[in-house]
Amino acid sequence: MKKKLLSGILSAVMTASLLVGCGGAAPAASTEAPASEPAATEAPAATESAGGSGKVGVAMPTKDLQRWNQDGANMEEQLKAAGYEVDLQYASNDIATQVSQIENMISSGAQVLVIASIDGDSLGTVLAQAKEAGIKVIAYDRLIMNSDAVSYYATFDNYMVGTKQGEYIKQQLDLDNAAGPFNLEIFTGDPGDNNARFFYGGAIDVLKPYIDSGKLVVKSGQVDFDNVATANWSTENAQSRMDAIISANYADGTKIDAVLCSNDSTALGVTNSLEANYTGDWPIITGQDCDVANVKNMIAGKQSMSIFKDTRTLAAKTVEMVDAIMKGTDAPVNDTKTYDNGTGVIPSFLCEPVFADVNNYKELLIDSGYYTEDQLK
Ligand code: BGC
Helix, strand or coil: CHHHHHHHHHHHHHHHHHHCCCCCCCCCCCCCCCCCCCCCCCCCCCCCCCCCCCEEEEEECCCCCHHHHHHHHHHHHHHHHCCCEEEEEECCCCHHHHHHHHHHHHHCCCCEEEECCCCCCCCHHHHHHHHHCCCEEEEECCCCCCCCCEEEEEEECHHHHHHHHHHHHHHHCCCCCCCCCEEEEEECCCCCCHHHHHHHHHHHHHHHHHHHHCCEECCCCCCCHHHHCCHHHCHHHHHHHHHHHHHHHHCCCCCCCEEEECCHHHHHHHHHHHHHHCCCCCCEECCCCCCHHHHHHHHCCCCCEEEECCHHHHHHHHHHHHHHHHCCCCCCCCECCCCECCCCECCEEEECCEEEECCCHHHHHHHCCCCCCHHHC
């Protein structure tokens, strides 16, 4: 009976995964959420254990960014629905806090750890302890580097996120046909987050030929990853860097044609800076996550696009992985060559990121129950 329930839940979750993101089609789930809270997963509530048993530690980086709250809530709800006990922790973007939270999870009997790392390189020692204790580790969204304790990686196709952002700028500026030159500035993420290099890499692979040919001009001269990284993905850091770029290069109203921002928190900083300091025509601005503030900016014409990564789908895929590990079977993966963490390639499941803009956000975000209409007012 319990087995039947679990397979029912898993197949519902798998169907949702196929429909949302991982299968590439439009999301079909429907969830109501209170206006102030991000919508959580559609998975059934855990009124009775659904076949799984044991404890899962879920370590999230921070509550500061909307998406991690959604990720944590979705993981907790879906794991509980599948019958597992959950220890969910947020580390305020502080590496030492995350390490000690993971130590506590190990000592309190977690059998699987699901970790969205703050700094992918800082968990080697604590994960060696996990391995020693026979605890399996799933890297969630961000790859954990240089640790052979990592069994699986569940994420979105991070390179594709960057490609979609770069392609968008290419199409909007019609780089193959228009005379140009066009002014571009670039903002990516935290150097300790392996994803940031994939986002940057995907976008720069599209845009670099046009920078090299002079059709795209980066007046700040800041193009290399290290020069365009944003510590902690922080909105404030992006904003102050954009303030400096504007005052040095665009103070006279020279047009900025596009700003490549790897995610929504950096896009928000750039937008804030433009609003305060810039007098030229509004540039194309990219983003990622479809955070509420950024969707509002898209609706208001201040941000051009974002990338929708349905955190319900990623949670569902990760719960499938946990379940397979707990039962001693192989977890679902669809990529066994892209993500080498320094100890070898980590078998991965890559969900598909979806392009979002003012024309499709209703279908993607409201019809799918990700947000309510009121949240975006
Ligand atoms: C995630 C992005 C997020 C960024 C900042 C990345 O690892 O993949 O979705 O915007 O971290 O939290």
